Amino acid sequence: MQVAPFHLAFPVYDLKATRDFYEGLLGCGVGRTDDRWIDFNFFGSQITAHLVDNKEIEVNTNDVDGKKVPVKHFGAILKWDEWEALAEKLTANNIDFVIKPYVRFKGEVGEQATMFFMDPSGNAVEFKSFKDFNSIFAS
Helix, strand or coil: CCCCCCEEEEEECCHHHHHHHHHHHCCCEEEEECCCEEEEEECCEEEEEEECCCCCCCCCEEEECCEEEECCEEEEEECHHHHHHHHHHHHHCCCCEEEEEEEECCCCCCCEEEEEEECCCCCEEEEEEECCHHHCCCC
């Protein structure tokens, strides 16, 4: 299955902290920039951080596996070894996980690894991986 890149725009409150986080920590390439926005190559897709003046305060969550998953979030699906390497890197950099790295549906169809954390502006980011990429949409 060939997947087309997506585009996502999201609010941030500090462009320097945002760039340090996405480019420096996550390794995302930087594309076009302006005084109020930055384009990032987010694992093959384009995300754009837009500087805003008013902070969004409320974070809604849903219970999933007994954990509070931020409803509003975005992320990427990585290969299993890439996910493990990123989890180790984030842990070594003392990221404050909303949901620490763990494996869901172990040994079942759709077995997946997942982790959630916030960027410097409070945007929830999820990285996941599947033991079998063909089971991404399996139920």
